[in-house]
Structure formats: C-alpha cells, structure tokens
Amino acid sequence: MAPIVSMTGIEKRFPGVHALKNVQFDLEAGEVHALMGENGAGKSTLMKILSGIYSRDGGDLQIEGRSVSPDSPRAAQDLGIGIIHQELSLMNDLTVAQNIFIGREPRKSFGRLDEAALNAQTAEIFAPMNLTLDPKAPVGSLTIARQQMVEIAKALSYRSKVLIMDEPTAALNEAEIAELFVIIRRLRAEGVGIVYISHKMDELKRIADRVTVMRDGEYVGTVDAIATPINQIIAMMVGREVKDDPLDVPDLSQAEIALEVRGLSRGREIHDVSFSVRKGEILGFAGLMGAGRTEVARAIFGADLRDAGDIRVHGQAVPIASPSDAVRAGIGYLSEDRKHFGLATGMSLRDNIALASMHRFTRRGGALNDDAMRDAAQGYIRQLGIRTPSDTQEVRLLSGGNQQKVVIAKWLLRDCDILIFDEPTRGIDVGAKSEIYKLLEELAAQGKTIIVISSELPEIMRLSHRIAVMCEGRLTGILQGGTETTQEDIMKLATQREAAMQPTGT
Amino acid sequence: MTSATETKSKTLLSHLVDTGAHQKLLAFASLIALLIGFSIASPNFMQTSNMIAILQATSVNGVLAVAATLVIITGGIDLSVGTLMTFCAVIAGVVLTYAGMPLPLGVAAAIGAGAFCGLCSGTFVAKMKIPPFIATLGMMLILKGLSLVISGTRPIYFNDTPGFDQISRGSLIGEIIPALPIPNGVLILFLVALSASYILGRTVLGRYTFALGSNEEAVRLSGVNTDAWKMGIYALAGGICGIAGILIASRLNSAQPALGLGYELEAIAAVVIGGTSLSGGRGTILGTLIGALIMAVLTNGLRVLSVAQEWQTVVTGAIIILAVYADMVRRRQTN
Ligand SMILES: Nc1ncnc2c1ncn2[C@@H]1O[C@H](COP(=O)(O)OP(=O)(O)OP(=O)(O)O)[C@@H](O)[C@H]1O
Ligand SMILES: [Mg+2]
Numbered sequence: 073m074a075p076i077v078s079m080t081g082i083e084k085r086f087p088g089v090h091a092l093k094n095v096q097f098d099l100e101a102g103e104v105h106a107l108m109g110e111n112g113a114g115k116s117t118l119m120k121i122l123s124g125i126y127s128r129d130g131g132d133l134q135i136e137g138r139s140v141s142p143d144s145p146r147a148a149q150d151l152g153i154g155i156i157h158q159e160l161s162l163m164n165d166l167t168v169a170q171n172i173f174i175g176r177e178p179r180k181s182f183g184r185l186d187e188a189a190l191n192a193q194t195a196e197i198f199a200p201m202n203l204t205l206d207p208k209a210p211v212g213s214l215t216i217a218r219q220q221m222v223e224i225a226k227a228l229s230y231r232s233k234v235l236i237m238d239e240p241t242a243a244l245n246e247a248e249i250a251e252l253f254v255i256i257r258r259l260r261a262e263g264v265g266i267v268y269i270s271h272k273m274d275e276l277k278r279i280a281d282r283v284t285v286m287r288d289g290e291y292v293g294t295v296d297a298i299a300t301p302i303n304q305i306i307a308m309m310v311g312r313e314v315k316d317d318p319l320d321v322p323d324l325s326q327a328e329i330a331l332e333v334r335g336l337s338r339g340r341e342i343h344d345v346s347f348s349v350r351k352g353e354i355l356g357f358a359g360l361m362g363a364g365r366t367e368v369a370r371a372i373f374g375a376d377l378r379d380a381g382d383i384r385v386h387g388q389a390v391p392i393a394s395p396s397d398a399v400r401a402g403i404g405y406l407s408e409d410r411k412h413f414g415l416a417t418g419m420s421l422r423d424n425i426a427l428a429s430m431h432r433f434t435r436r437g438g439a440l441n442d443d444a445m446r447d448a449a450q451g452y453i454r455q456l457g458i459r460t461p462s463d464t465q466e467v468r469l470l471s472g473g474n475q476q477k478v479v480i481a482k483w484l485l486r487d488c489d490i491l492i493f494d495e496p497t498r499g500i501d502v503g504a505k506s507e508i509y510k511l512l513e514e515l516a517a518q519g520k521t522i523i524v525i526s527s528e529l530p531e532i533m534r535l536s537h538r539i540a541v542m543c544e545g546r547l548t549g550i551l552q553g554g555t556e557t558t559q560e561d562i563m564k565l566a567t568q569r570e571a572a573m574q575p576t577g578t
Numbered sequence: 579m580t581s582a583t584e585t586k587s588k589t590l591l592s593h594l595v596d597t598g599a600h601q602k603l604l605a606f607a608s609l610i611a612l613l614i615g616f617s618i619a620s621p622n623f624m625q626t627s628n629m630i631a632i633l634q635a636t637s638v639n640g641v642l643a644v645a646a647t648l649v650i651i652t653g654g655i656d657l658s659v660g661t662l663m664t665f666c667a668v669i670a671g672v673v674l675t676y677a678g679m680p681l682p683l684g685v686a687a688a689i690g691a692g693a694f695c696g697l698c699s700g701t702f703v704a705k706m707k708i709p710p711f712i713a714t715l716g717m718m719l720i721l722k723g724l725s726l727v728i729s730g731t732r733p734i735y736f737n738d739t740p741g742f743d744q745i746s747r748g749s750l751i752g753e754i755i756p757a758l759p760i761p762n763g764v765l766i767l768f769l770v771a772l773s774a775s776y777i778l779g780r781t782v783l784g785r786y787t788f789a790l791g792s793n794e795e796a797v798r799l800s801g802v803n804t805d806a807w808k809m810g811i812y813a814l815a816g817g818i819c820g821i822a823g824i825l826i827a828s829r830l831n832s833a834q835p836a837l838g839l840g841y842e843l844e845a846i847a848a849v850v851i852g853g854t855s856l857s858g859g860r861g862t863i864l865g866t867l868i869g870a871l872i873m874a875v876l877t878n879g880l881r882v883l884s885v886a887q888e889w890q891t892v893v894t895g896a897i898i899i900l901a902v903y904a905d906m907v908r909r910r911q912t913n
Contacts, residue, residue, distance in 0.1 A: 437781075
C-alpha cells in the first residue's frame with residue numbers, strides 16, 4: 073500500500089536561513105510517526121509545508137499517491153490533513169465551542185447561529201476524550217493545558233486522515249498525557265496517520281511506531297521506535313552523546329533564608345500557602361494541572377494582586393504590588409506562557425533579551441547603548457545555543473524552543489537573586505535541556521535562589537533540592553529532593569484532596 | 579551565526595532614514611507619482627511659491643502626526659491632538675497677549691500645557707485603564723470646550739508680541755540662502771521629527787514605546803513600570819502638540835479657539851499612510867512625514883486643478899483607503 077503522505081527532496085529557505093535541505097518524510101495510515109530533532113532543526117517548518125501554511129521551494133509532496141501543493145490550511149484540510157500547532161492559535165474571547173467550530177458553525181434558517189447545536193456537538197467531541205470542559209467557557213479563562221486540549225479537540229473534529237501534533241504535550245501533565253495517548257491510540261486503530269513531534273524522549277517508546285530524525289534542516293534517518301535505543305536516537309539528533317549529571321543535593325541548613333512566603337491567599341486559587349527557600353537552593357514545585365503553582369508564582373511576583381500573605385526577602389518584609397516592585401526586590405519570574413507573557417514577538421532577539429534590563433544599557437539622558445545590548449544578546453545566543461541568523465531577527469521567526477531560550481536569556485541577564493522559573497524547558501530539546509539544568513545548578517551554586525515549577529516529574533526530581541507539592545491551591549507538603557523521594561511520594565501529595573490536612577515536612 | 583557586519587556609528591540623519599526604509603518605499607513612490615502627476619496636469623503646481631505653500635501646510639499637520647505616531651506605536655490612539663493644539667495656542671495667547679509676558683515664556687507655557695494635558699490622557703489610559711479611544715475622545719471635547727471658555731470664544735491676536743509670527747512664517751534658511759526661502763515652520767517640523775525619531779530609535783523611552791505596542795503584558799511581567807512609561811509617552815506627544823499650537827498660532831498670528839477639530843483625523847491619516855500599524859508595535863517617523871506630505875500635496879494639487887472642495891474630500895478619503903490597502907498587500911507578500 074502506498075503511504076498516505078510522501079514527501080521527498082523538500083527545500084525551504086527563509087531570509088538568512090536554509091530551513092529544509094532535501095528532506096524526506098513518509099507516513100503510513102494507522103501509524104504514529106515521531107519527528108524528532110533539536111530546536112530549529114526544521115520539524116515545524118516541514119509540517120507547515122504539509123499543512124499548507126508555507127509553500128515549498130522544491131521537492132515533491134504526495135498524498136495517497138497524488139502530487140499536491142496545498143496553498144492554504146483550508147486546502148490541506150480538504151485533503152484530510154489537520155494540524156495542532158506548537159503555539160496555541162485560539163481566539164481568547166470566543167467560547168470553547170465557538171473556537172472549535174470556527175468557520176463551520178451549525179446554522180439555522182437565515183444564517184442564524186445554532187448555539188445549542190454548537191455546544192451539543194462540542195460536548196460530543198469531548199465525551200470520548202474524557203474531557204470535562206464547559207463548551208460555553210471563554211477560552212481565555214482556561215489554563216494553557218486546557219487550551220491545548222481544546223486545540224486537540226478542534227483538530228479531531230475535522231475527521232482528518234492525517235493528524236499532525238506539534239509538541240502537543242509540552243503543556244500537559246502526566247495524567248493528561250496518558251489521556252491524550254488513549255485518544256491517539258484510538259485514532260491509530262481507526263487508520264489515521266499521526267505525525268508526532270515532541271522533545272520528551274520517554275514518549276517515543278510509549279506511543280511511536282517509527283521515528284524520523286532531522287538535524288540542521290537535513291534528514292538524518294528513519295528508525296523503528298521500539299527496537300532503537302533512546303541513546304541512539306539522541307545521538308542521531310544532536311550528533312554527539314548527551315550526558316546528564318545526577319542530582320547532588322547540597323547541605324543548606326546553615327544558609328540564609330532568601331525568600332519566605334507566609335499565609336499567601338488569593339481567591340479560590342491559593343489557600344494559605346507558606347514556605348521558605350534558602351540562598352543557593354533549588355525548590356521544585358510539583359502538582360497536577362490547576363494545582364495553583366503558577367498562581368502562587370504570579371502572586372509572589374506581583375503579577376496578580378493577593379488577598380493575604382507576607383513576602384520576606386532576605387528577612388525583610390517587602391511590599392510587592394506589581395512586577396516592577398518584585399524585580400526591584402530581586403525576584404524574577406519566567407512565565408509558562410512565552411507567547412503571551414514572555415516575549416514581544418514582533419521585536420528583535422536583542423530587544424527581548426534586554427527588555428528586563430534596559431537600565432543597564434541606558435546612558436544619561438535616556439539614550440540606549442545598542443552596542444552593549446548587542447554584545448549581551450550575542451553572548452547569550454552563544455551560551456544557550458540559540459539558532460538565529462542574527463540578534464536582530466524578530467523573535468516570532470524563531471523556532472519554539474529557541475524562543476523559550478530567549479525568555480531564559482532575558483532573566484539570566486536581569487541577574488535577580490531569586491528566580492522563579494515556570495516550565496523553563498517547555499519545548500526545549502534534550503541536549504539544550506541538560507545544558508539548562510547545569511546552568512540552573514551553577515546559578516544556585518553562585519548563591520542564587522531558584523524556584524522551578526514543572527509538570528514533568530523527571531525534571532522536578534532531576535533539579536530540586538526540596539520538592540513542594542500542591543493540590544487544589546494548598547501546599548500539601550514539602551519533600552526532600554534526591555533518591556529517597558519517589559514519583560509515588562509526590563503523586564500522593566499531589567492528589568491529597570481532603571480539606572483539613574496539615575502540611576508536612578520543613 | 580550572528581552578523582558582525584552592522585554599521586557601528588549611525589548618524590542621527592541616517593537613523594531617520596534607515597529604520598525600515600523599505601517600508602517607506604511604497605509611500606515615497608506614491609508621493610513622487612503625485613508630484614509628477616500634478617506637475618503635468620498644471621504648470622502652476624511646480625512653482626516655488628506653491629512648493630513652499632505645500633511645505634508650510636505640512637508643518638502643522640506633520641508635527642501633530644508625529645505626536646500621533648508615538649501614541650499609535652504604543653497600541654493606543656490620540657484623538658485629542660487637534661483640540662490640544664488649539665488649547666495650547668490659546669494658552670500662549672493668554673500668557674503673551676493678556677498677561678504681556680515675554681515670548682519664550684509663552685512658548686514654554688504652550689508646550690508645558692500640552693505635556694500636562696498629555697499626561698492627563700496618559701493617566702486615564704495607564705492608571706485608570708480607560709481605553710485610549712475613549713480617554714482621548716473625552717479629552718478632545720474637554721479641551722475644545724476649555725479653549726472656548728478661556729478665550730471667551732474670541733480669537734486672541736499676537737499683534738503686541740513682535741516676532742511671534744516669524745516663528746512659523748520667517749525663514750532663517752532664506753536669510754542665509756536667499757534662493758531657498760523655506761519657512762521656519764518647516765524647519766521646526768524637521769527638528770521635531772528628527773528628535774522624535776531619535777527618541778524612538780535610540781532611547782529607552784522609544785524602545786518601550788515599541789515594546790508596549792508589541793506585547794504590553796510581557797513588558798509588565800519583565801518588571802518594567804509600564805504605566806509610568808506610557809504616561810511619559812502621552813506627555814511627550816502632548817508636548818509636541820504644544821509645539822504645533824505655537825506653529826499654527828504664529829502662522830495665523832492669532833489663536834483661533836474654534837479651530838482644531840478634524841486635525842486629529844488628518845494627523846492619523848498621515849500616520850497610517852506612512853505605514854504605521856494601528857495595532858501598535860510598528861511605525862516610523864519618516865513614514866509619517868511622507869504621509870503628511872502626501873496629504874498636503876493632494877489637497878494643494880486638487881486645489882490648483884480647481885477641483886471642487888467637496889470632491890477634494892472624496893478623493894482624499896479614497897487615497898487613504900488605497901494607501902493602506904497597498905501597504906497591506908505588500909505586507910502579505912513579504913510574509
Ligand atoms: N517564517 C520564518 N522566517 C524566518 N525563519 C524561519 C521562519 N520559520 C522558521 N524559521 C527558521 O527555520 C528554522 C527551523 O525552524 P522550525 O520552527 O521548523 O524548527 P523546529 O524543528 O520546529 O524547532 P523547535 O523544536 O524549537 O520547535 C529555524 O532556524 C527558524 O529560525
Ligand atoms: Mg517547532
């Protein structure tokens with residue numbers, strides 16, 4: 073049987089970037105084909121060509137044996153190709169149902185919208201996904217993970233023959249990933265061909281049938297997902313061995329307390345959260361989606377106003393009413409949502425990296441020292457391996473993982489004493505991930521205080537000296553980091569729902 | 579991978595030109611086309627005196643458009659630039675004619691009043707979170723009313739302030755090079771544009787102006803006091819309107835309190851023709867200057883061709899739509 077998708081000799085150039093060089097890729101009906109590669113390798117670009125968003129500069133694209141050139145997402149949909157983008161593309165002010173059925177709303181006579189049918193049909197799509205979401209909720213009010221689920225539901229609703237998922241699990245936690253995999257397996261059984269892009273290596277073994285690896289815009293090879301060892305796939309991706317050092321928990325019992333939070337509360341999201349972090353410590357925050365970790369971080373940072381709670385920095389009470397107060401007190405916060413809260417995507421890398429530190433580049437009279445800004449930006453481009461033609465490139469033209477590195481660079485340059493990283497490695501490839509882990513450990517060793525919020529338990533366990541676990545807005549416990557704590561210990565606290573429990577641990 | 583080929587020292591002038599120069603190409607080409615078209619249609623058009631008249635007409639609208647550009651790049655809009663200009667002219671009249679103060683004080687009062695009113699608009703927008711359209715619409719009406727109240731609805735003449743009319747109508751350049759009697763108003767527009775371009779391109783305030791228009795929340799979460807900077811930008815725009823107030827008062831040698839309404843729309847039209855995006859984050863002063871010139875050439879050319887006033891308005895409207903459409907098409911192609 074001919075493959076459902078067959079791409080050969082694909083070429084794509086952008087100004088200053090040769091994004092795809094003679095790339096091939098094929099997809100069978102009823103398989104999950106993983107597409108792997110470092111940040112900026114060209115995965116998203118290849119899939120955007122398949123789904124009609126970019127036109128190719130060369131090569132051949134065949135769908136079920138026929139050469140085609142879809143010139144718009146609409147044309148690709150008509151060919152049976154659906155895509156879930158890496159960057160969410162929902163309309164925040166519309167409801168969940170309106171988003172899913174945008175452009176093909178059920179109608180009554182005279183073009184009147186049939187809202188009832190719209191919501192009913194949406195509920196029908198959610199049912200087999202095990203998704204409890206109100207079709208009438210505005211999308212903007214949902215967390216990223218839930219928005220991601222809406223995107224998936226939207227793509228499913230097209231009944232596509234080919235479904236492309238560009239990092240669908242980047243914002244999902246374990247339980248949600250498991251649910252997504254159930255859906256993927258069902259679709260596979262129905263004969264849908266699925267392209268699966270992810271930087272989470274463990275997912276390969278769980279869901280993929282075949283793996284195609286790309287590097288620097290070139291095709292490296294296609295291998296069997298089950299039979300090929302992960303290390304070999306990583307080596308194909310990065311062209312070298314990636315070594316990750318194990319966690320080493322320092323004894324910080326004598327270290328000064330850098331940040332102390334007492335009785336933090338905000339609406340229904342945060343209930344009486346208290347904890348402290350020492351100088352040089354990495355405190356991980358684990359929990360399920362909606363546990364309130366991001367809300368705690370935002371409240372500490374002054375991004376949202378809090379109802380109650382004291383924040384002490386180096387023993388001093390600091391009144392934090394806005395992010396600028398927090399930054400002045402030496403607290404930095406890297407948001408989980410880079411597109412909305414992290415980046416001015418229409419501006420250059422250089423400007424984005426300097427955005428939190430403009431005072432450093434300001435001469436008397438307010439003139440900017442652009443040369444110094446360029447040097448700083450280029451330093452981070454080198455240090456973090458950001459793939460870009462220059463530091464004046466607009467951030468929106470970078471690949472997702474490289475955009476994430478820009479946000480990290482912004483906060484590294486700001487040089488805060490206390491850094492809160494919310495999902496810092498979202499969308500970042502394996503090689504760069506271990507570099508960032510090392511970097512965070514170096515920062516801690518230099519005496520910075522680091523809080524890491526992550527939905528990936530392996531990441532939490534790899535980094536944290538102590539692990540704070542939240543459930544439904546409460547801090548349910550703080551565990552020691554290191555080998556004696558298991559994933560089960562964390563999950564137990566993360567699902568501890570009874571209202572009258574006391575926090576355990578230090 | 580990073581290019582080290584960047585030119586190190588940019589001069590002020592080159593900065594005005596090179597910020598996204600290709601974007602301006604289209605507007606510039608339309609300007610040239612208009613000039614050529616009108617010259618062919620009427621021999622009177624290319625006369626030096628007519629060219630000077632066009633430049634003179636550009637000066638006030640150009641300065642207002644520069645002010646509007648700053649606010650529009652932040653993702654806002656300023657509907658009050660026209661009546662604020664008038665208000666500042668009236669303030670100058672009160673200080674100079676009624677109070678008999680010396681000329682520099684009058685000029686300073688006008689600019690100061692402009693900056694203060696801009697700061698008010700900025701406070702409404704940044705602190706009180708009133709949408710810019712509404713805040714400046716309110717401000718537009720308040721200032722229109724105040725101008726009439728303060729002046730007693732009568733024009734204030736500057737006959738007792740020698741030299742006041744020379745601010746706009748005299749020609750420093752003409753004194754040095756008699757063949758080039760470019761009025762001071764145009765010189766002032768040029769200086770205002772140059773300064774604004776410098777601020778936008780080379781200062782923190784400018785960088786934040788673009789950043790606010792690009793993604794305000796991301797800027798706030800970077801620890802930047804976005805409210806304060808935004809108020810600063812509105813205040814700066816207000817101050818520039820004060821300069822426009824001096825220019826128009828000097829040209830008419832009087833402050834006309836009923837004038838001003840409608841100028842904001844001409845200014846905004848110049849801004850969008852110049853390729854600045856109304857959704858913020860993008861724009862240049864050079865583009866705005868070209869936009870203002872296109873507006874002035876159009877009005878003047880149609881008048882020279884004796885096109886009826888009513889039809890002039892129709893044509894101007896059509897040109898605005900055409901210009902912005904052309905810009906959209908170009909943008910879609912480059913993406
Ligand atoms: N519209 C564009 N204009 C210019 N360059 C682009 C554009 N889109 C992508 N690129 C460049 O093409 C290269 C490949 O990008 P792509 O988004 O395909 O990477 P990716 O493999 O999906 O990476 P990631 O894992 O980080 O998402 C990158 O260097 C990127 O900067
Ligand atoms: Mg990608």
